[in-house]
Amino acid sequence: MINRTIKKEVLKSLKFKPITLITGTRQVGKTTLCMEILAAFTGEELVYEKIAKLVEVDFETIKSWLNILLASNIIYLLRPYNEVSVIKRIVRRPKIYFNDTGLACYLARITNDQILSHSFFKGRFVETYIVNELRKSYKNNGIVENFYYYRDKNQNEIDLVILDGGVLNLIECKSGYDYSKKDEKSFARLSNSNYELGNSFVICNTSSIYTIDDKIYAIPISSI
Secondary structure, eight states, X not given: OOOSSOXXXXXXHHHHHHHHHHHTTTTHHHHHHHHHHHHHTTTEEOOHHHHHHHHTSOHHHHHHHHHHHXXXXXXXXXXXXXXXXXXXXXXXXXXXXXXXXXXXXXHTTOOSHHHHHTOTTHHHHHHHHHHHHHHHHHHHTTOXXXXXXXXXXXXXXXXXXXXXXXXXXXXXXXXXXXXXXXXXXXXXXXXXXXXXXXXXXXXXXXXXXXXXXXXXXXXXXXGO
């Protein structure tokens, strides 16, 4: 997923580009810390107040910095899925992703695959990589993406909900290899959707495609 040896000088230049855009050289320490914390939270719900507390700046400052990172295409916000059938039970905060998984790894001090495989952040970075690859695929094919995620107040979650031509395709991003029906109960949370339900996928480290259940398939990360 990332090179064995990351080109540090290239990543350093990427790292400090948004910092210069945000504050010049006056608050490099705070903005560096902000970038490192955001990288650690890639693939997670964005809670402005939590980030502000960790960086020790106010809410409005964090919000303005993230707006610049969004405008600079450094980060991406995935909106929660919302329709009448689920509106009463969903979480409404977006999830944050770094658009460059290598940059996020550098900021989180993950410099090779071995470190990543033992990292607490492994699942987040695998999810970030998968979401980025799917977004690039849509963009390269000239297709407008309708990507969302689902999470309810009981912490049931679907990593990616794709609305395509009136059909919902559901995706879970996993770092493991083997999954069964009991591992994917969250897909059923959208069984009453007003849209037609298409296929559901678990994108993971399996080496080949296999069937988990009716219309639910595990597919290799390498295939996306």
